[in-house]
Amino acid sequence: MLLYRLVLALLAPLVVAAALLRRLRGREDGAALGARLGLAPGPAVRRPTIWLHAASNGELASARPVIDALSAARPDLGWLVTTNSVTGRDLAAGWGLPAQVAPLDLRRAAARLIAAHDVRLHLTLESELWPNRIAACAACGVPVAVLGARLSAGSARAWGRVPGLARATFGRIAHAAPQDADSGGRLVALGLPPERLGPVCDLKALYTPPDLSPEPALAEAYPRAQTWLAASTHEGEEETVIAAHRAAREREPGLRLILAPRHPARAEAIAERLAAAGLTVARRSRGEAGAEVLLADTLGEMPRWYALAGRVFVAGSLVPRGGHTPYEPAAFGCALIHGPEVANFRAAYARLDAAGAAACVRDGATLAAALAALGEPEEQARAGRAAARALDDAAGWDALQAALAALLPEAPR
Incomplete structure (x- = not known):
């Protein structure tokens, strides 16, 4: 874990330079650059919040049923959505959710975000497994759940080359709902406690057709x-x-x-x-x-x-x-x-x-x-x-909802 943090710290200036170049070329706005550096402002009014992270539009769209279900069950909780892309951020904002580009995987940046938004649960999608972010959540007492967890054989081999980092990362996950049985097995082999592995649930199976204006x-x-x-x-x-x-x-x-x-x-x-x-x-x-x-x-x-x-x-x-x-x-x-x-x-x-x-x-x-x-x-x-x-996956969806409900903070009385 220490080696990962050191390497990331050394690479951070290059990543920041690339983000600055995108800003200068007009591909990103100033808010995105600040968010990547962990400098995005917190909300005007803090309240217990669910932090959901997705790579971009497709992954985020697949999580819409999760957002809707948890929002209906716990309207007292706020939301923060982060994505790796500006288009993903804008999609979430279009749904009326607070959204920003995700910070770099630096522990201090994640800790600032957690504190600023009073994060109580972190949901991350598919293969978005960031060691420092997960470690920061653990240090702050924030449970992490991986939804539609996807880990290919190639990715598992790469993680296997750094077994200490893998154990530290996967061992801190509170719940993982794998996209397929093979991914579930790989997660456990890399350090996820078996009792924290849920049934297979592919979020894309929850897709509901939108209302379309007739033509x-x-x-x-x-x-x-x-x-x-x-x-x-x-x-x-x-x-x-x-x-x-x-x-x-x-x-x-x-x-x-x-x-x-x-x-x-x-x-x-x-x-x-x-x-x-x-x-x-x-x-x-x-x-x-x-x-x-x-x-x-x-x-x-x-x-x-x-x-x-x-x-x-x-x-x-x-x-x-x-x-x-x-x-x-x-x-x-x-x-x-x-x-x-x-x-x-x-x-x-x-x-x-x-x-x-x-x-x-x-x-x-x-x-x-x-x-x-x-x-x-x-x-x-x-x-x-x-x-x-x-393709029906009602059983997996029911199990996932129950697992997430158990990770949420106690509702106010």
């Missing part, structure tokens, strides 16, 4: 039963999607495609590929609709595309990107299709495949075949229900 023109142009979605595609996948669509429409002439790239900045090149393949294209960013292919080149609208599509190919899974979440399309009742690269959600896809609730494809031909097999509305609905059942 009748889109619904008319892209009927759900005749529309499929390629969700969050990466470079190297659009060619496969285009080939599959052209093959599938020979059996289903009215087939429509919504193509949503992971990075909309690539939209121009993708539109050129679609046009070269003889497909008509509408660009969402231009307010267009009605073409055979809708290029969803905007951010933050994936729920709308899930709602329009009866069949969803979850991308990032035909290239070595680890795949994207199956939970969100399953929550919309979509029939799921994915490739073999699903390391990011291995346990979830294993449950889907074991239940026969998702189709695994390798290339354009097998993707086209999967689309054809799910061509009937009844089959799409059946597959969607099967996916939702396979």
Whole structure:
């Protein structure tokens, strides 16, 4: 632990310099820089507070059900949300929660934050395991819970090279709800007391579809039963999607495609590929609709595309990107299709495949075949229900709520 603190102290000036450079380039504001240095001001009125930390938007969004449940159960407690990114901070602020960029992993900075906000419980998400932060919580008597704890084999090997630091860090965790059974086993092997390991609970399984404002023109142009979605595609996948669509429409002439790239900045090149393949294209960013292919080149609208599509190919899974979440399309009742690269959600896809609730494809031909097999509305609905059942995690969620309730400070009388 001492060596870690020494190394971090030596690296801190470099990290601060990088943060200052982002500030000078306009990528971060002054508040973010101050928060990284542990200089963010405390609240005007102190009250017992839950401090939740997430890496960025995706992890933070998965914790929304936890925030809502604890807020309803204990309205007397305040909240502080920290994230590693400005966009994550702004997302939390948009929910009406006090939020700031997380401080560097320096024990003094964490202790200042704990004191300024009267922190009584620290929740950290997935793989955000910061030794000094956890040590500062322990020194201040603040229990730490890790939600959706994720520890890959590679990360576990890295921790294993510093066994003293691992024991000191994992031994101070009051409760860990692992994202999968393998992560749970690795946490215990590295020093988490077995009795503090809770049941598997993947926070992303708690996703609830948002309320969407209706867009009748889109619904008319892209009927759900005749529309499929390629969700969050990466470079190297659009060619496969285009080939599959052209093959599938020979059996289903009215087939429509919504193509949503992971990075909309690539939209121009993708539109050129679609046009070269003889497909008509509408660009969402231009307010267009009605073409055979809708290029969803905007951010933050994936729920709308899930709602329009009866069949969803979850991308990032035909290239070595680890795949994207199956939970969100399953929550919309979509029939799921994915490739073999699903390391990011291995346990979830294993449950889907074991239940026969998702189709695994390798290339354009097998993707086209999967689309054809799910061509009937009844089959799409059946597959969607099967996916939702396979990914249901009510038991894990109930256990997590009980564990967190036990860690909260006593309620005022």
